[in-house]
Amino acid sequence: MASHSSSSSILDSILVLDQEPETVSIVKEWQLSREARTYMNGLVKRKKRVQFGLLEHPSFVSPILRKAPVHTAKIFLYGKGGVGKTSTVCKLAGLPVPSSHHETLGIQTTLVYWPIKTEPSDSSPVELMQLELWDSGERAMRKFEHIFPSCLSSTNAIAFFFSYNDRQSWVELPEIITQAAATNRTESHLKIVIATKSDTPHQVVEPEEVERFQKEYDIKVLSLSNTLVNSDGRFDGQRELSDICNVLNELSEMIINHEKRLSLLQQQQTVRKQLQDIEISDI
Numbered sequence: 419m420a421s422h423s424s425s426s427s428i429l430d431s432i433l434v435l436d437q438e439p440e441t442v443s444i445v446k447e448w449q450l451s452r453e454a455r456t457y458m459n460g461l462v463k464r465k466k467r468v469q470f471g472l473l474e475h476p477s478f479v480s481p482i483l484r485k486a487p488v489h490t491a492k493i494f495l496y497g498k499g500g501v502g503k504t505s506t507v508c509k510l511a512g513l514p515v516p517s518s519h520h521e522t523l524g525i526q527t528t529l530v531y532w533p534i535k536t537e538p539s540d541s542s543p544v545e546l547m548q549l550e551l552w553d554s555g556e557r558a559m560r561k562f563e564h565i566f567p568s569c570l571s572s573t574n575a576i577a578f579f580f581s582y583n584d585r586q587s588w589v590e591l592p593e594i595i596t597q598a599a600a601t602n603r604t605e606s607h608l609k610i611v612i613a614t615k616s617d618t619p620h621q622v623v624e625p626e627e628v629e630r631f632q633k634e635y636d637i638k639v640l641s642l643s644n645t646l647v648n649s650d651g652r653f654d655g656q657r658e659l660s661d662i663c664n665v666l667n668e669l670s671e672m673i674i675n676h677e678k679r680l681s682l683l684q685q686q687q688t689v690r691k692q693l694q695d696i697e698i699s700d701i
């Protein structure tokens with residue numbers, strides 16, 4: 419009996435080696451649906467996004483979110499000064515986007531909560547993404563050597579930045595990807611590229627180049643415009659939410675699928691090690 423159960427557990431382990439990572443699809447624009455309204459009430463109050471400190475949680479505002487499973491992810495924003503990293507944080511968190519460039523001092527962290535629904539939408543529960551955005555200025559990183567490694571430490575993802583109106587930021591992209599890989603040798607983080615200023619009329623990076631980059635590096639490029647949806651300059655929380663919905667869903671989907679892939683890889687490594695140990699003890 420004992421040998422039967424141990425041989426079936428070995429078989430289960432071997433099956434893990436052939437497994438492909440399960441991929442999750444997030445329901446697009448679910449956050450704008452009628453069903454999502456009660457959940458989103460925790461995020462938008464009087465047309466403004468609610469901001470959360472370290473000890474706060476959206477369930478304080480919308481108790482229905484208390485039961486939602488939480489995916490926590492640290493994302494480090496990395497790229498040349500002035501490309502729009504801080505503006506992207508503001509756009510995604512629903513804060514006013516700075517109208518001029520001020521070097522970010524030290525490290526700024528911002529929490530963005532985002533309820534999601536995965537396919538099949540009829541039966542899956544609402545889950546909550548907790549995205550911890552780490553933003554730091556170029557000068558601060560050069561001056562204080564500990565900043566760069568701290569931003570990379572245990573990060574789930576690195577968002578590499580360039581902007582469509584700054585050729586240099588595009589040319590430097592492969593270099594900064596290599597630089598991050600050299601510092602964070604485990605390389606277990608997800609790599610994403612965020613391309614800002616897609617709204618500017620004088621673009622110096624061609625869409626074909628971006629297309630080629632995605633194929634060559636196998637890194638997805640998300641294009642953004644950190645401008646207000648209302649052209650009269652008035653902030654409308656609901657319209658701003660619709661504007662960032664796709665980006666936050668794509669980001670969340672990539673993070674969840676990356677974590678699933680990593681967890682399967684770790685499981686497979688453990689099984690390989692166990693099988694090696696069995697072979698050695700058989701000798």
Ligand SMILES: Nc1nc2c(ncn2[C@@H]2O[C@H](COP(=O)(O)OP(=O)(O)O)[C@@H](O)[C@H]2O)c(=O)[nH]1
Nearest residue numbers: 499500501502503504505517518519615643644
């Ligand atoms: N038109 C436009 N301007 C942007 C966009 N993103 C950022 N900016 C502007 O670019 C400048 C630098 O942005 P900032 O976020 O401070 O850059 P950082 O140094 O990478 O943090 C600011 O004046 C922003 O208003 C965008 O998507 N479109």
Ligand SMILES: [Mg+2]
Nearest residue numbers: 503504521522
């Ligand atoms: Mg900045």
